[in-house]
Amino acid sequence: MQATVAGFTPSPKSYRPVMCDAESVVHDNARPVCILGLGLIGGSLLRRLADPAAAEPRPVYGYNRSPGTVADATAAGYDATADLASVLTRAAADDALVVLAAPLPALPALVVAVAEHAPGCLLTDVVSVKEEVGRIVAEHHPRARYVGGHPMAGTAESGWAATDPELFTGAMWMVTTHDGTDPDDWLRVADLARAAGAYVVPAAADAHDRAVAAISHNPHLTAAVTATVGAGESELALRLAAGSFRDGTRVAGTAPQLQRAMLEGNANALLNTLSETIDRLTAARDALRDHGSVEVIVDDGHRARRRYQQIAAAEPAPIENVRVGEAGWAQELRRQAHQARVWVG
Amino acid sequence: MQATVAGFTPSPKSYRPVMCDAESVVHDNARPVCILGLGLIGGSLLRRLADPAAAEPRPVYGYNRSPGTVADATAAGYDATADLASVLTRAAADDALVVLAAPLPALPALVVAVAEHAPGCLLTDVVSVKEEVGRIVAEHHPRARYVGGHPMAGTAESGWAATDPELFTGAMWMVTTHDGTDPDDWLRVADLARAAGAYVVPAAADAHDRAVAAISHNPHLTAAVTATVGAGESELALRLAAGSFRDGTRVAGTAPQLQRAMLEGNANALLNTLSETIDRLTAARDALRDHGSVEVIVDDGHRARRRYQQIAAAEPAPIENVRVGEAGWAQELRRQAHQARVWVG
Numbered sequence: 001m002q003a004t005v006a007g008f009t010p011s012p013k014s015y016r017p018v019m020c021d022a023e024s025v026v027h028d029n030a031r032p033v034c035i036l037g038l039g040l041i042g043g044s045l046l047r048r049l050a051d052p053a054a055a056e057p058r059p060v061y062g063y064n065r066s067p068g069t070v071a072d073a074t075a076a077g078y079d080a081t082a083d084l085a086s087v088l089t090r091a092a093a094d095d096a097l098v099v100l101a102a103p104l105p106a107l108p109a110l111v112v113a114v115a116e117h118a119p120g121c122l123l124t125d126v127v128s129v130k131e132e133v134g135r136i137v138a139e140h141h142p143r144a145r146y147v148g149g150h151p152m153a154g155t156a157e158s159g160w161a162a163t164d165p166e167l168f169t170g171a172m173w174m175v176t177t178h179d180g181t182d183p184d185d186w187l188r189v190a191d192l193a194r195a196a197g198a199y200v201v202p203a204a205a206d207a208h209d210r211a212v213a214a215i216s217h218n219p220h221l222t223a224a225v226t227a228t229v230g231a232g233e234s235e236l237a238l239r240l241a242a243g244s245f246r247d248g249t250r251v252a253g254t255a256p257q258l259q260r261a262m263l264e265g266n267a268n269a270l271l272n273t274l275s276e277t278i279d280r281l282t283a284a285r286d287a288l289r290d291h292g293s294v295e296v297i298v299d300d301g302h303r304a305r306r307r308y309q310q311i312a313a314a315e316p317a318p319i320e321n322v323r324v325g326e327a328g329w330a331q332e333l334r335r336q337a338h339q340a341r342v343w344v345g
Numbered sequence: 346m347q348a349t350v351a352g353f354t355p356s357p358k359s360y361r362p363v364m365c366d367a368e369s370v371v372h373d374n375a376r377p378v379c380i381l382g383l384g385l386i387g388g389s390l391l392r393r394l395a396d397p398a399a400a401e402p403r404p405v406y407g408y409n410r411s412p413g414t415v416a417d418a419t420a421a422g423y424d425a426t427a428d429l430a431s432v433l434t435r436a437a438a439d440d441a442l443v444v445l446a447a448p449l450p451a452l453p454a455l456v457v458a459v460a461e462h463a464p465g466c467l468l469t470d471v472v473s474v475k476e477e478v479g480r481i482v483a484e485h486h487p488r489a490r491y492v493g494g495h496p497m498a499g500t501a502e503s504g505w506a507a508t509d510p511e512l513f514t515g516a517m518w519m520v521t522t523h524d525g526t527d528p529d530d531w532l533r534v535a536d537l538a539r540a541a542g543a544y545v546v547p548a549a550a551d552a553h554d555r556a557v558a559a560i561s562h563n564p565h566l567t568a569a570v571t572a573t574v575g576a577g578e579s580e581l582a583l584r585l586a587a588g589s590f591r592d593g594t595r596v597a598g599t600a601p602q603l604q605r606a607m608l609e610g611n612a613n614a615l616l617n618t619l620s621e622t623i624d625r626l627t628a629a630r631d632a633l634r635d636h637g638s639v640e641v642i643v644d645d646g647h648r649a650r651r652r653y654q655q656i657a658a659a660e661p662a663p664i665e666n667v668r669v670g671e672a673g674w675a676q677e678l679r680r681q682a683h684q685a686r687v688w689v690g
Contacts, residue, residue: 152585152586152587153587153588154587154588154589155588171587172584172585172587174585201581201584201585203581207579207581208581208585210578210579210582211578211579211581211582211585212582212585213578214574214575214577214578214579214582215575215578215582215583215585215586215587215589215590216585216586216587216589216590218571218574218575219571219575219589219590219593219594220589220643221626221629221639221642222567222568222570222571222593222626223567223589223593223646223650224642224643224645224646224647224649225567225622225625225626225629225642225646226563226564226567226622226646227645227646227647227649227650227653228625228642228645228646228649229559229563229618229621229622229625230559230560230563230564230649230653231648231649231650231652231653232559232621232649233555233556233558233559233560233618234552234555234556234559234683235656235683235684235685236546236548236552236553236556236682236683236685237555237556237557237559237560238560238652238653238656238657238685239517239546239656239661239682239685239686239687240497240517240519240546240553240556240557240560240561241497241560241561241653241656241657242497242498242499242516242517242560242561243498243499243500243595243596244499244560244561244564244565244568244595244596245560245561245564245653246653246657247592247593247595247596248564248567248568248592248593248595248596249564249646249649249650249653250588250589250592250593250650251588251589251592251593252643252646252647252649252650253647253650253651253654254647255647256640256643256644256647259639259643259647260638260639260640260643263633263639263643264633264637264638264639267633267634267637270633271630271633271634273574273578274626274629274630274633275630276574276577277570277571277574277626278623278626278627278630280570280573280574281566281567281570281619281622281623281626282623284566284570284619285616285619285620285623288608288609288612288615288616288619289612289616292609292612293605293609294566294604294605294608294609295601295605297566297569297570297573298565298569298597298601298604298605298608299601300569300572300573301568301569301570301571301572301573301594301597302569302572302597302598302599302600302601302604303573303576304569304572304573304575304576304577304594304597305568305569305572305576305594305595305597305598306598307576307583308572308575308576308583308586308590308591308594309598311580311583311584311586312583312586312591316584337581337584338579338580338581339580340580340581340583340584341584342584
C-alpha cells in the first residue's frame with residue numbers, strides 16, 4: 001500500500017520558489033491547491049486557505065458535484081465549479097496539489113478523473129481511513145504521486161453550510177509517512193496541513209487506521225448504541241437525559257451515510273476494537289451481576305480518560321533532531337509520533 | 346418502597362404561610378432548607394438558594410463532614426457547619442426541609458442522625474437512584490416523611506470547588522410521585538426544585554431508576570470502555586483523538602468512587618441496559634464481519650439521537666389539568682410525565 005512509491009515522479013524544479021532557503025521550501029505558498037469535494041472538511045479547507053487574513057493563505061479553488069454547493073461557495077466569493085474535467089485540467093496546468101475531500105464511496109470516480117486529466121499532480125486526501133484510500137489510488141491511478149492525509153476535526157454536521165475556516169486550528173493532521181515516501185511531496189502535504197492551522201502527525205497508513213478505529217470509529221459505535229438503548233427505554237428517560245447522554249451520543253447524530261462510509265472503510269481495524277469493547281463490557285456485566293461491582297471498568301476508564309486529558313491539555317511536544325529527506329527520516333518521524341509528538345518543521 | 350406512606354406525619358399547620366392562597370402554598374418560601382453534604386450538588390443548591398438576587402431565595406444552611414469544605418463555604422459567606430447533630434437540632438426547631446446530598450454509601454449514617462435529631466422534618470434527597478435511597482430511609486427512619494428527588498445536572502468535576510449556583514437552571518429535577526405521597530410534602534419538595542431553577546418531572550421510584558440506568562448510568566459504562574479501548578491502542582491514538590473521543594469519554598473522568606456509588610446502587614436496572622448494549626454491539630460486530638455493514642447500528646443510533654435532540658431543543662410541554670391533592674393526582678402526574686411533560690404548578 002505505497003502508491004507513493006510506485007508512482008513517484010520528481011516534482012518539476014521550475015515550480016520551486018525562486019528565492020528559497022531551507023525554511024521557504026517548507027512554506028510552499030506559490031502553487032495552488034485544488035480541492036475535490038466542498039463538504040464540511042473540503043469546504044472548510046477552501047475557506048481557510050482562501051482567507052487573505054489567514055496566517056498562510058494559498059491560491060485555492062474547488063470542485064463539487066452538487067451545483068447547489070458550488071452556487072453557495074461562488075456566492076460567498078470562492079473559486080468553485082461543478083465541472084470536474086475543467087478543474088483538473090486547470091490543476092494540471094498549475095501543478096496544483098489535488099486534495100480528495102469526498103466520502104470513500106465517491107473516491108474511485110474522482111481518482112479515475114485525476115489519472116485522466118491531471119496525472120502528474122501531487123495527490124493527497126482528507127479521508128478518515130488510509131489503507132483503503134491507498135488501495136483505491138493504486139488501483140485507479142497506479143502512477144500517482146500520492147501522500148495521504150487525515151485532519152482530526154469535524155462536527156456532527158455536514159455539508160457546505162457547516163464549514164468553518166477555523167475547523168483545523170490546533171487540530172492534529174495525520175500525514176502518511178512511509179519509508180518510500182518522497183520527501184518533497186511529503187513536505188508539500190505537511191505544508192498544507194500547517195497552512196490550515198493544524199499540527200502534523202506522521203504515521204504509517206496501517207498504524208493510523210488502527211488508531212482511528214480506537215479513538216474515532218469505535219466511539220461512533222458506542223455513541224450509537226448508547227443513544228439507542230437510552231431512547232428505547234421511554235420518553236421519560238429522554239426527558240431526564242442530561243450531560244452524560246448529550247455528550248456521549250453526540251456523534252450518533254452524524255449523517256448515517258457518512259458514518260457508514262467511514263466505519264465500513266475501516267472494517268478490519270474496527271472489528272478488533274469492537275470485539276475488545278464487547279469483551280470488556282461483558283466482563284463488567286459479569287462482575288456487576290456476580291459481585292455487585294463496577295470497580296474494574298470504572299477505574300480503567302477513569303485512568304484512560306485522565307491520560308487523554310494530560311495529552312490533550314498540553315502543548316504538543318515537537319519531533320526533534322530529524323530532517324525530512326535524510327536517511328531514515330520517515331522511520332524516525334513515525335517513531336517520535338508514536339510518543340505523541342508532532343512535526344513542526 | 347414507599348417510605349412516604351409508612352412514615353407519613355401531617356405537616357404542622359402552624360408552619361404554613363399565614364397569608365396564603367393556592368399559589369402561595371406552592372411557593373413555600375418561609376421555611377428553611379437544611380442541606381446535608383456540600384459537594385457539587387449540595388453545594389450548588391446551597392449557593393443558589395442563598396443568593397438574594399435569585400428568583401426564589403430561601404433561608405438555607407448546610408452541613409459537611411469535611412472541615413475544609415465547611416471552611417471554604419463559610420469563607421464564601423455561607424451558613425455551614427461540620428457538626429451534624431447541631432445542624433439537625435436546628436433543622437428540627439425550624440421545621441426545615443432536610444436534603445440528603447451525599448453519595449449513597451454515606452446515606453445510612455445521615456438518615457440515622459436525622460431520625461435521632463430531626464425526626465419530624467420533611468426529608469428529600471438529590472441522589473441518582475431512588476429505590477435504594479427509599480430502602481435506606483425505610484430501614485433507618487421508618488417514620489420519615491420522605492419524598493425523593495433527583496436533579497439531572499452535574500459535571501465530571503466534584504466537590505465544593507466545582508459548585509455553580511446555575512447548575513440546575515433549566516435542568517430536569519425528578520420528584521418521586523407515588524399514589525400514597527402526601528400532597529403538601531410533594532409540593533414542598535417540588536418547590537425546592539423550582540427555587541433551584543429546575544423543571545419538575547414526577548415519576549415513580551422504579552420508573553426513575555430504569556430511566557436513569559438507560560440515559561445516565563449506562564452512558565458512564567460506555568464512556569469508560571470507549572476511553573479504555575482508545576487509550577489502550579497507542580499514544581499515537583490519544584494524540585489523534587478529537588471531538589468524538591473527547592465528548593464520548595467525558596463522564597469517564599468523574600471521580601471513580603462517585604461513579605461506583607451511583608452505578609452499583611442501581612445494579613438491577615443497569616444490568617438490563619448493559620445486557621441490551623452488549624447484545625446490540627454483538628449484532629453490529631456480526632453484521633460488520635459477515636456483511637461489511639454497520640447500517641443497523643448507525644441508523645438506529647441516528648434516529649435515537651434525533652429524537653433526543655427534538656425533546657431537548659423544545660421548551661418542555663407542561664403537565665395540564667391536574668391539581669396536586671385531588672383524587673388520582675399522583676397517577677395523572679406520572680402518566681403525563683411519561684409523555685415527556687413537566688410539572689410547572
